[in-house]
Amino acid sequence: MSLDVARVRKDFPILDREVRPGVPLVYLDNAATSQKPTQVLDALRDYYELHNANVHRGIHTLAEEATALYEGARDKVAAFVNAADRREIVFTKNSSEALNLLSYVLPLGPGDEVVVTEMEHHSNLVPWQLACTRTGATLKWIGLTDDGRLDLADLDRVVTKRTKVVAFVHQSNLLGTVNPVDVVAAKARSVGAYVVLDASQSVPHMGVDVQALDVDFVAFTGHKMCGPTGIGVLWGRADLLEQLPPFLGGGEMIDEVTMAGSTWAALPHKYEAGTPPIAQAVGLGAAVDYLTDLGMDNVRAHEHELTAYALNALQQVDGLRIIGPTTNDERGGAISFALQGIHPHDVGQLLDERGIAVRVGHHCARPACLRYGVPATTRASVHLYSTTADIDALVTGLDHVRRFFT
Amino acid sequence: MSLDVARVRKDFPILDREVRPGVPLVYLDNAATSQKPTQVLDALRDYYELHNANVHRGIHTLAEEATALYEGARDKVAAFVNAADRREIVFTKNSSEALNLLSYVLPLGPGDEVVVTEMEHHSNLVPWQLACTRTGATLKWIGLTDDGRLDLADLDRVVTKRTKVVAFVHQSNLLGTVNPVDVVAAKARSVGAYVVLDASQSVPHMGVDVQALDVDFVAFTGHKMCGPTGIGVLWGRADLLEQLPPFLGGGEMIDEVTMAGSTWAALPHKYEAGTPPIAQAVGLGAAVDYLTDLGMDNVRAHEHELTAYALNALQQVDGLRIIGPTTNDERGGAISFALQGIHPHDVGQLLDERGIAVRVGHHCARPACLRYGVPATTRASVHLYSTTADIDALVTGLDHVRRFFT
């Protein structure tokens, strides 16, 4: 069974929008954020119109219902990534908060080392820079090869006995590269380091099984996987999350509070201070249902085919250079490129005049841009509702851009 | 001009709900969270169906529109609390995050003291307990009088030259007490301490002018003021926020990033790492418009009248003891009480059978419960759409509860 993309597109009202009268939207900015199906928007509205209440400890009917919906969403997310235990799913506001949480609670000190890669999103780089500054630990990184892959030759040099944390991205939002989690994780395990995986760009596009990955922590974010903004997920092994200290303090994360001191609630509440993003969790649950119904293998197969089509078509465009893997193995559907002599701003702006939405800039991965000698790129990225027609529009648009400026 | 409550209620679809067939909802759990008007739900849906994109740095039309909506919401919130500068409005996920942010970035060390009060919500207590544990600072607190007020006789003893932060609640969610901000802030200023105000329960119910308050930081939360879950606000003086270090690292909060180190974006982005709660900010903007149209003075007057009615009616109930001020001066519409010989769980459960939603428990203010010798209370709390009929239903319900258990 494969994806019926025409039917899928009917679920996404925004895809019918015209950017300007007569100019339909061609949305190729999915690595920045995905669009939302009606099923998710209905779940949000239903929540607010029928069940809205603060969760936990409330005993009236609305509070019972809201709690059941919120905790039900946790069950759905746990099943989606095959967590061994629902308590391992912590709701945060986005991926960035999940990664920062780890950067605050994992034990680090002078002499310790944290290893990242040169292709990290700023959200999995800056928190570790800040943590190293706070604790006196040292930041190291694995470099990149010319064709957009991790330079695994660096691995043994960079990861040593002093390494306490290895944090890296599953699928790069700039290059599209899918990293060999097993190789990096095995090396990290061999030195006893915690393994943190930034799965912000993988969970929305492929089936991710957190147990099979053999890592300690995984972060991902609702808005990139057809869910609402304002919600992210930290998955972590229960035994580790149980040992680690709390991050944010407040309502719901406590067991017993006196003025003199407090004790912490059991997982996952220990890491969920204050009123959580209740409606957003419910919306994310609906998104997970939606993706599960379609089948993540189907989503992945569709995007894989589309990426092949796009890589091929883009390489026909005169003066276009792809930044990242040019072959379709171990890569996802985010494709960055440079157009000879034309600034990405101008590429993006002219494409927008034709309704084509791509992203231009450093995509919060400036070190990787510097590595490839470009201050910025143009990036087109697909999702489950993208079509070859979208790619054709892009390629025609790029030809137009080239003619316009020469 | 006063509030046309009948018309207001039409804007809140959930108020028409029946909890069980034939049992209409009587919602008196507003201190936990407020309900949402159609105007807010429409703003959310419009955002997702027409304009959804990631904000900032995107140059395509959707990104421009989403950014304009998101930053427009900031302008609305800034105007709502009369901030001197829109850059002083930082969007967080809730009040708790705003308060935790401060507990991480305000400079503290051994010998320093943090002062809170015995009526704090756990979200303005536990973060400071954690900060003291991290930094070696000492936590002190201002006690309470028997009638539910701050014991200002404590002020000069507790706030000293060693005090670096004074953090306190504007309106107590347990007791309903409105604290004399001017008196506490003046004392804090006299020793050069930062002044942090937890306005989670005041901003939704009265006009709050952050400049007039003469404090340094104010935290409040969207879901209690007719806005969505998943969004809160930290207001802070621009000069202070500029000096303080960052809290969460990641996308959007940086200026220039290299592997070796990074510099921070200008306010407010410095404190907004990662994809912000975009739709939720837009929804909060719509909530603020809604409240502004009604007029916060009208909202306050309505609730003040209703609180007088409720205080009077509740005191007629046999065996009922109010925990908190029994007079209607300097208090809001959250009323906690104990019913002689009947556990709050039983009160709450039996009221729920009649459709009446109140909250029972320690309301995340356990130290204040202990202070008044009750492990838990029943709390009824009103909002702009509450009516005397709601209070009447509560009082009749309480009579029923008493008869049921005696």
Add this chain to the structure above:
Amino acid sequence: MTDESIYQEIILDHYKHPHHRGLREPFEAEVRHLNPTCGDEITLRVHLTGRTVEDVSYDGEGCSISQASASVMTDLLIGKTVDDALSIHDEFLRLMHSRGELEPDEDVLEDAVAFRGVSRLTARVKCALLAWMAWKDAVSQASGTAGDTGAGATSEGAA
């Protein structure tokens, strides 16, 4: 009171006229469990003779559900062998975690079947379980020291 009410006649009877209430001697283990959310609190003692639950005595404060549950529990467990008592305990836990879906076995649970309605309310399940958790804790301590008399081990736990 509706048909769906959790306040079944049986529960109210036990609440208003609790059985086996009060702390008694002898006992091999005493525990104190509390639910800090609502202040429910129980102190509970277990007295074993060989492998028989000779006595379960308790004192504490709490809502009608937690009080009635303690009373019902002592009726069920006193006089049973530890093994039988443990399997009743397990059956009650199963019921309370069933969200109202399980048809309880009246032969095993007797009056405790009245708690079926409570199992639909996640916020109240803890109340119904407070005494049972305390008993389980106490009995496992007492089993270690079974046969001793007088003041046994005392422990504190939070539910």
Add this chain to the structure above:
Amino acid sequence: MTDESIYQEIILDHYKHPHHRGLREPFEAEVRHLNPTCGDEITLRVHLTGRTVEDVSYDGEGCSISQASASVMTDLLIGKTVDDALSIHDEFLRLMHSRGELEPDEDVLEDAVAFRGVSRLTARVKCALLAWMAWKDAVSQASGTAGDTGAGATSEGAA
């Protein structure tokens, strides 16, 4: 290209055939400004004679908007008194912060009126302003050292 396009003929002309490009001597101040988001970068020199802007020379990389804006700016400012140049600068800033609402004064801004469309696009306003911010920075440094010749003060700034 639509009517609403920001790529007005004037802007394209300046982009393809920039005026006064290249770094020249003499100068009293040289600055380097950059926009790290997109890598736009400009090095700009100012030469003053008394209170007259004798020369503005520049080099750099960037999108058509930032390049054309630099070219248009030099046409407008070279030969003006510092005071007149500053008021043109202010007028251009006002236009760029108007979100497309302001009817620009063609007598003052000449070719720069073509940037009105850019002012509707918050993400691109920075591009159009890069050269102007650099010039303002350079001229305030040069005013401090005006009259000196040869290599003047050099500074770096981020836009």
